Amino acid sequence: MRDLDDDPIRSTCPYCGVGCGVLLRPDGVGGMTVEGDPDHPANFGKLCSKGLALGETVGLEDRIFTPELHGAPIDWDNALQMVADRFRETIAEHGPDSVAFYVSGQLLTEDYYVANKLMKGFIGSANIDTNSRLCMASTVAGHKRAFGTDTVPGTYEDLEEADLVVLVGSNLAWCHPVLYQRLAAARKAHGTKVVVVDPRRTATCDIADMHLKIAPGSDVALFNGLLRFLANSGHLDQDFIDRHTNGFEDALANTKDCDCRATGLPASEIATFYNKFAATKKVVTVFSQGVNQSTSGADKVNSILNCHLATGRIGHPGMGPLSVTGQPNAMGGRETGGLANMLAAHLDLENEAHRSAVGEFWDAPRVADTAGLKAIDMFRAVEDGRIKALWIACTNPVVSLPEADRVKRAIENCPFTVVSDVTRNTDTARLADLVLPALGWGEKDGTVTNSDRTVSRQRGVLPAPGEARPDWDIFAEVGRRMGWHAAFDYRGPSEVFREHAALSGIAAGFGRDFDISALSDMDSEAYDRFAPTRWPITEARQGGRFFGDGQFFTASGKANFVPVTQRAMAAEPSAEYPFRLNTGRIRDQWHTMTRTARAPRLSRHLGEPYLQIHPEDAQDLSLQPADLAKIEGQGESAILRVMISDDVAKGHPFAPMHWTCETAPAARIGAVIAGATDPVSGQPESKAAVVNITKLDAAWYGFAVSTRQMAPDTAYWAQTKTDAGWRAELAGMDTVSDWEAYAQALFGLSTAPEVLVDPARQQTRLAFVEDGVLLAALFVAPEPVAVARDFVASLLDQPADGILAARAGGERADPGPTVCACMSVGRNQILAAIEAAGGDLDRVCQSTGAGTNCGSCRPEVADLIARQNRPLAAE
Ligand SMILES: Nc1nc2c(c(=O)[nH]1)N[C@H]1C(S)=C(S)[C@@H](COP(=O)(O)OP(=O)(O)OC[C@H]3O[C@@H](n4cnc5c(=O)[nH]c(N)nc54)[C@H](O)[C@@H]3O)O[C@H]1N2
Ligand SMILES: Nc1nc2c(c(=O)[nH]1)N[C@H]1C(S)=C(S)[C@@H](COP(=O)(O)OP(=O)(O)OC[C@H]3O[C@@H](n4cnc5c(=O)[nH]c(N)nc54)[C@H](O)[C@@H]3O)O[C@H]1N2
Ligand code: SF4
Numbered sequence: 008m009r010d011l012d013d014d015p016i017r018s019t020c021p022y023c024g025v026g027c028g029v030l031l032r033p034d035g036v037g038g039m040t041v042e043g044d045p046d047h048p049a050n051f052g053k054l055c056s057k058g059l060a061l062g063e064t065v066g067l068e069d070r071i072f073t074p075e076l077h078g079a080p081i082d083w084d085n086a087l088q089m090v091a092d093r094f095r096e097t098i099a100e101h102g103p104d105s106v107a108f109y110v111s112g113q114l115l116t117e118d119y120y121v122a123n124k125l126m127k128g129f130i131g132s133a134n135i136d137t138n139s140r141l142c143m144a145s146t147v148a149g150h151k152r153a154f155g156t157d158t159v160p161g162t163y164e165d166l167e168e169a170d171l172v173v174l175v176g177s178n179l180a181w182c183h184p185v186l187y188q189r190l191a192a193a194r195k196a197h198g199t200k201v202v203v204v205d206p207r208r209t210a211t212c213d214i215a216d217m218h219l220k221i222a223p224g225s226d227v228a229l230f231n232g233l234l235r236f237l238a239n240s241g242h243l244d245q246d247f248i249d250r251h252t253n254g255f256e257d258a259l260a261n262t263k264d265c266d267c268r269a270t271g272l273p274a275s276e277i278a279t280f281y282n283k284f285a286a287t288k289k290v291v292t293v294f295s296q297g298v299n300q301s302t303s304g305a306d307k308v309n310s311i312l313n314c315h316l317a318t319g320r321i322g323h324p325g326m327g328p329l330s331v332t333g334q335p336n337a338m339g340g341r342e343t344g345g346l347a348n349m350l351a352a353h354l355d356l357e358n359e360a361h362r363s364a365v366g367e368f369w370d371a372p373r374v375a376d377t378a379g380l381k382a383i384d385m386f387r388a389v390e391d392g393r394i395k396a397l398w399i400a401c402t403n404p405v406v407s408l409p410e411a412d413r414v415k416r417a418i419e420n421c422p423f424t425v426v427s428d429v430t431r432n433t434d435t436a437r438l439a440d441l442v443l444p445a446l447g448w449g450e451k452d453g454t455v456t457n458s459d460r461t462v463s464r465q466r467g468v469l470p471a472p473g474e475a476r477p478d479w480d481i482f483a484e485v486g487r488r489m490g491w492h493a494a495f496d497y498r499g500p501s502e503v504f505r506e507h508a509a510l511s512g513i514a515a516g517f518g519r520d521f522d523i524s525a526l527s528d529m530d531s532e533a534y535d536r537f538a539p540t541r542w543p544i545t546e547a548r549q550g551g552r553f554f555g556d557g558q559f560f561t562a563s564g565k566a567n568f569v570p571v572t573q574r575a576m577a578a579e580p581s582a583e584y585p586f587r588l589n590t591g592r593i594r595d596q597w598h599t600m601t602r603t604a605r606a607p608r609l610s611r612h613l614g615e616p617y618l619q620i621h622p623e624d625a626q627d628l629s630l631q632p633a634d635l636a637k638i639e640g641q642g643e644s645a646i647l648r649v650m651i652s653d654d655v656a657k658g659h660p661f662a663p664m665h666w667t668c669e670t671a672p673a674a675r676i677g678a679v680i681a682g683a684t685d686p687v688s689g690q691p692e693s694k695a696a697v698v699n700i701t702k703l704d705a706a707w708y709g710f711a712v713s714t715r716q717m718a719p720d721t722a723y724w725a726q727t728k729t730d731a732g733w734r735a736e737l738a739g740m741d742t743v744s745d746w747e748a749y750a751q752a753l754f755g756l757s758t759a760p761e762v763l764v765d766p767a768r769q770q771t772r773l774a775f776v777e778d779g780v781l782l783a784a785l786f787v788a789p790e791p792v793a794v795a796r797d798f799v800a801s802l803l804d805q806p807a808d809g810i811l812a813a814r815a816g817g818e819r820a821d822p823g824p825t826v827c828a829c830m831s832v833g834r835n836q837i838l839a840a841i842e843a844a845g846g847d848l849d850r851v852c853q854s855t856g857a858g859t860n861c862g863s864c865r866p867e868v869a870d871l872i873a874r875q876n877r878p879l880a881a882e
């Protein structure tokens with residue numbers, strides 16, 4: 008066993024595409040401490056709240072330890088043979104396109120490589136797609152159209168060297184917090200100007216010199232207008248255009264019909280932005296899901312790339328487009344060819360020469376020669392029976408895909424579904440015939456590539472739970488059992504990585520960008536020691552930027568301008584569906600919460616699914632703060648807590664994507680989103696569904712805490728972990744006559760509770776106390792319950808005096824809802840500090856500790872300061 012004083016093990020955070028380095032110190036009893044790695048080039052020691060809480064998410068509760076067939080354990084031998092047999096039989100009877108893999112940007116490069124090789128080279132179908140289709144597909148398509156390859160030209164340092172950073176559809180403060188901190192620090196040091204283009208005011212706007220509250224979906228109009236402005240105002244780099252690009256005139260001609268008024272922005276704001284862009288040489292344009300998740304996602308990407316190409320602002324320090332990737336290995340997935348329309352090593356499926364080179368390298372019987380089904384189409388093919396055997400790994404599509412209920416029904420009806428996951432308790436794994444236990448972060452070994460092409464190692468420091476196995480190993484063994492022994496005979500991840508690196512060398516022979524061939528003879532010790540390195544990694548070259556030399560990866564060696572036009576979105580608001588629903592992320596949760604929900608402090612920031620809605624919309628709908636709203640679209644519905652805020656525009660509410668059947672079954676927002684996709688990239692429009700909203704008239708509302716997980720059974724509930732147990736919000740449509748019996752069922756307790764009826768507040772309060780210690784409590788009322796929630800939750804497992812009074816006692820002040828998750832600082836503490844320290848942000852942060860670690864709560868602290876003198880809309 009390792010000694011506690013041993014040197015820490017370096018690894019990489021498994022969440023966002025910033026790809027921060029971490030130092031892990033296992034405690035010898037299944038846990039570990041996690042710190043930022045000061046030597047990692049992505050974060051230099053910083054971590055955000057999610058990275059910092061990693062140690063709290065590695066416990067084994069909820070994990071799956073053996074394969075399970077319809078819920079019953081079976082051994083690996085039978086499980087793997089069953090997968091191999093079922094896939095082989097299905098292929099024999101219905102052809103290779105009757106099976107599919109749906110994988111994930113959270114797989115490691117080695118996992119991805121093996122899965123892709125098995126499907127595209129050996130099964131002979133390209134029916135492998137990934138959740139990156141929901142995430143990066145539009146960028147991939149945009150890059151390929153402009154550059155000839157899916158190349159990210161710049162680096163993180165560019166953000167620090169730029170004089171102007173334009174953030175388009177990116178909530179960097181919450182979604183790439185450490186990169187946001189790097190930008191905020193650069194801005195403080197040398198006054199970088201920041202422009203945020205987002206229909207919603209986000210925490211990122213805290214460092215924005217300008218926030219362009221653009222109409223949803225109108226980014227092409229904004230950037231086409233910019234291209235025209237650059238041309239008309241003499242800001243083109245004509246030499247670069249002439250020597251290194253094709254198609255400028257067409258692209259410019261296309262902007263003639265473009266009307267910037269589609270953006271809904273005042274002409275003066277547009278002019279200020281255009282002038283600033285034109286006048287600043289060092290401009291970086293960062294873009295993310297507000298760009299990608301759109302039926303014109305690829306066009307939005309190209310409208311941005313066009314402006315950088317037209318000014319020659321690409322591939323030099325402090326300038327260029329920078330797509331920030333979401334998942335830790337979104338880039339690795341692209342490098343291994345994990346999308347249904349790519350081959351491997353950035354080679355093209357449609358290219359005969361590419362195919363035969365890869366086929367020869369793999370010694371593969373048949374390399375797929377046409378693109379496979381992209382995510383939305385793949386699940387529709389499951390629905391209509393074209394796909395009869397499906398393997399889902401490392402993703403939770405029943406929650407994260409649009410038309411989520413349709414996806415759910417499709418999987419339910421699929422003749423054979425395998426799910427590889429770390430837990431069986433996901434909405435998707437619950438529907439599988441066979442669940443395979445995968446090793447998780449902290450247990451497995453491999454590599455990931457972050458947004459700026461830096462390849463880093465994830466290292467296993469914890470023992471395998473039960474019989475869990477690494478994903479690459481599971482795919483490889485199925486490959487062997489399907490009859491391809493030699494091709495899948497890997498002894499470890501380093502062997503897979505070497506093969507991947509060698510293939511990249513072959514790809515480079517075709518003039519491709521992705522080349523890490525210098526690593527193709529790296530032995531397993533060198534692989535173990537491998538330090539973060541930016542690609543390309545060849546004998547001649549390492550890292551750096553692309554395209555500064557004007558050389559692109561198209562046949563002509565020149566970049567392509569892509570003529571794009573502002574198009575309508577898939578659906579317009581109507582009488583039936585008058586609202587356009589925006590969706591996205593919150594600061595402290597990761598996607599479907601299978602990991603972040605395990606760390607209580609990450610649920611304290613925003614612990615419940617909510618609908619952020621403009622005050623005028625709320626008024627029209629008679630919605631009060633803390634009411635519940637019913638959102639309908641697609642013939643499905645979701646129930647969310649109302650949060651009234653003018654951060655969102657009228658008619659354009661926002662909801663987070665994170666809640667599931669495990670955490671808040673009525674709130675799966677994917678169910679109400681249509682499966683409309685971009686014709687170029689196949690990426691769904693997750694940010695612009697049309698919906699109807701009504702007030703939910705519940706008969707009663709409740710708030711409950713319990714030392715044990717509760718079993719709610721009502722129209723609406725949302726449950727999260729606390730330090731000493733669980734807390735839940737509840738609402739029911741039917742009146743309850745016996746609250747005592749209801750509470751006993753909810754808590755699984757048979758003892759009699761203490762009951763207090765408070766007629767003034769119309770509240771009924773029930774507390775279950777054993778030996779003077781609080782086990783559980785329920786507060787119910789005909790209106791949303793007013794009670795000091797954090798305070799009540801803090802009393803669990805504590806002496807129960809005063810619980811039913813539910814006020815913060817003199818000795819234990821109620822800290823209020825958590826604002827700073829890293830340092831556990833509550834809102835009330837911050838308000839007190841503002842009173843004492845005045846409105847100085849730094850002083851308030853210093854005195855409370857808030858914002859002194861990752862800093863991503865600083866926008867909220869600033870907001871609290873700003874709000875001191877005005878009434879709160881949402882509370
Ligand atoms: N805390 C946290 N961080 C994460 C994740 C997480 O789950 N939680 N997930 C990671 C992943 S996989 C991803 S892909 C990234 C996503 O990172 P981001 O893309 O930054 O996050 P989102 O919240 O999805 O969306 C960004 C913004 O797009 C805006 N938007 C909506 N429509 C439009 C539009 O038409 N035009 C423009 N310009 N903007 C629009 C939204 O209002 C939203 O603020 O985050 C990564 N980081
Ligand atoms: N409405 C709406 N929907 C969206 C989005 C949006 O903005 N709005 N964003 C989209 C985007 S950008 C993304 S990236 C997707 C993300 O959506 P998903 O990929 O569905 O979300 P996750 O919760 O990250 O799912 C990862 C799963 O893998 C499991 N897992 C973790 N580690 C391992 C491992 O090592 N091996 C295996 N086999 N399993 C593991 C986890 O337990 C979890 O079940 O959501 C998309 N959906
Ligand atoms: S910014 Fe946060 S979530 Fe992203 S890699 Fe770094 S620590 Fe992890």
Ligand SMILES: [Mo]
Nearest residue numbers: 141142333334
């Ligand atoms: Mo993503």
